[in-house]
Amino acid sequence: MIKRKLKLAAIISSFILSTSTVFASIDDVKDLKxxxxxxxxxxxxxxxDGKQKFIEWAKAQDADIIAWQEMNFFTREKLEKFAASYGHKYAVLLKEKPDxxxxxxxxxxxxxxxxxVDKVVxxxxxxxxxxxxxxxxxxxxHMNPFWTEKRIDEMNLIIDSIKYSRDPNGKWIIAGDLNSFSPADxxxxxxxxxxxxxxxxQKQRPILENLVNGQLSYTVQQNLLDAGFIDALKITNKEFIATAPTKVFYDQASTPLRYDYIYVSPPLKNDVIEVKVLKDDFTDNYSDHYPVQMIIKNKSSQP
Known part of the structure; x- marks a missing residue:
């Protein structure tokens, strides 16, 4: 009888655990990575096969949300399977052309x-x-890598898309490879x-136009800053931290660069706990860029 009660209790406990996992909500999480x-x-x-090294790394990070760039050769089905392998039940790919x-x-x-979801191309x-x-x-x-003028247009499009959205003063997070320079650097x-x-x-590749009047341009991100957005890394780190190159051969430049960013809107500024560039044995060797991580206090359940 005692064994039966213990078995029943174990079943009930397992059911409670499984249902709590199934119905886990972002509102129940204290912090977001x-x-x-x-x-x-x-x-x-x-x-x-299936990018197991990336899966192992993503599992170890245990992030709540990952923004990926350069997801060449992925399809919706492949992305969903890949994400599920590290505990992400939800996945969206902007576009697919796997060949x-x-x-x-x-x-x-x-x-x-x-x-x-809105996919803008x-x-x-x-x-x-x-x-x-x-x-x-x-x-x-992931912004244009070839022409500064085009990057400026792209950033202005993103700024306006937020400005004229249904929630322009909301909690916005802009993340990715911006292929541009921050005035802070x-x-x-x-x-x-x-x-x-x-x-x-540019001498080697005349197609490139990444200077303005022969000088570095900061206009892309200055426009973002002027629109009120905040460079999250600079909230917690005043020093320069490069996101490229890694230890893998990288042909963009021999000088350390910061191309990878997370920007937040003003309502999130005081919620930022930590921002850092993740440099480890894996990220040293599996991409030409380092990832950026942000941890914020989660107030998703608040209006």
Whole structure:
């Protein structure tokens, strides 16, 4: 009789545990961990079937939400299976063309439902993925790598899309590879060889127009700052922290760069707990960019 009662209690406990997992809500989470990662041409450097090295790394991070860039060769089905492997039940891919190595889609995966998805590809080089998780509005993008003028247009489009949205004063998170420079890093770049690197690169590839009047341009992100958005890394780190290159060969420049960002809107500024660039044995070797991680106090259940 006692054994039967213990068995019944175990079954009930298991049922409660399983249902609590099934119905887990973002409103029940104290803090949110968010990662943005440019993974280099569809995770090309992970040659395992199904990208097991990336899965192992993502499991270890246990992030609530991951914004991915350069998800070449992925389809919706592949992304959903990949995300489920590290505990994310929800996944959205901006676009798919699995046989095109130059397609460069972005994606977002999450432990919690992803809703109100808007996939924008018009007037954007790689596109932008808009999605809500809880009452957070995400914009995941990867900006034009070739022309500063085009990047300025792309950023202005994103700024206006938020300005004229249904919730312009809400909790916005813009994440991705912005392929541009922050005014906050100007002092560091002025002391580096970056300008000469870019000039040399443009001599080798005349298609590139990444300077304005022969100088570095900060307009892309200055416009974002002028619109009220906040460079999250600079909230908790005043020093320069590069996100590229990694220890893998990287042909953009020999000078350390910060191309990868998470920006937040003013209502989130005081909720930011920690922002850092994740540098470890895995990220040293499996992409040409390092991921950026942000942890925020979660107030998703509040209006």
């Amino acid at each position: 968010i990662i943005s990662y440019n993974v280099y041409n569809g995770m090309k450097l992970d040659e395992t 095109d190595a130059a397609f460069f889609p972005v994606a977002i995966t999450s432990k919690y439902p992803i809703v109100n 018009d007037n954007l080089w790689h596109g932008a993925l808009y999605a809500d998780i809880g009452n957070y509005h995400f914009v995941i993008t 100007k002092e560091t770049y002025d002391k580096s060889n970056l300008l000469n690197d870019i000039k040399e690169k």
